[in-house]
């Protein structure tokens with residue numbers, strides 16, 4: 001190991017990992033980041049985190065010696081979360097016992113955009129650290145590497161487990177889906193061409209940090225009156241969606257996608273400590289999307305993450321019309337639009 005660490009290419013690695021948008025939502029967890037239901041997401045392309053991880057001689061007695069930079073500045077708040085994550089999962093990167101770790105991270109999307117960066121960040125950090133473990137042991141990056149990295153990413157942020165795969169990914173054990181697991185996500189293989197070129201225009205209606213974190217939201221599902229029904233519904237929706245993605249049934253996709261978005265927010269509104277993350281502009285945008293779909297017959301639809309911003313999904317063939325719709329009909333409702341699309345998954349950079 002010592003010899004390998006002396007050679008520059010083995011002590012640094014750079015990875016990019018995209019964000020993802022869930023179509024069937026993960027909301028509610030148990031034990032060590034085990035989801036209460038199966039979820040299914042689309043991996044994005046332009047919204048990603050890039051991390052460079054470098055190892056150097058450890059100079060302190062700390063269990064983990066980490067310097068975490070975000071946009072070239074030391075960032076103690078996220079750095080502390082990453083440090084905790086590294087401590088809890090040290091067995092994945094044994095080199096951390098005698099090496100100091102420096103992580104330099106940046107996001108391709110603006111900080112104020114209200115896009116959750118934990119999926120792309122934990123995805124990229126997990127890939128980079130595991131890559132170092134593999135290369136120090138002389139192992140190559142096989143399919144098993146991505147499975148293990150997805151498992152590790154999940155321990156940092158559940159939704160991060162799904163960001164490691166191109167196209168569509170599924171996370172959470174489902175007895176009807178071969179190879180599905182609570183511990184890592186898997187790639188969804190059979191996708192009709194119409195769903196292979198989906199676009200996601202992220203309509204930023206508000207960019208302030210959200211009032212209630214996702215971890216509090218997950219906790220509130222623990223004694224939620226509708227929890228069991230919700231988990232069953234999500235598992236059934238995943239099975240239907242797998243079939244829809246295979247057959248290319250756009251109308252059925254739209255129905256599940258929008259219903260899932262509203263159900264996620266309904267869970268927030270009906271938990272014991274109820275709260276609302278949608279804003280008046282969120283509703284305005286949603287209503288305009290539905291009205292425009294009816295009038296134009298263009299198959300566009302909305303989904304929401306745990307926040308007020310709207311993800312507008314549509315096939316690439318309607319790009320022009322949808323852009324016109326956003327710029328004309330939605331102009332008064334948003335601060336910014338980020339045009340993204342289905343992506344190819346993470347990438348390692350050659351140094």
Ligand code: PMV
Pocket residue numbers: 021022024025026027039118157158159160214215305306
């Ligand atoms: O990964 P977490 O713990 O931040 O949870 C995120 C959950 C949602 O983004 C709201 C839904 C999902 O499945 O991505």
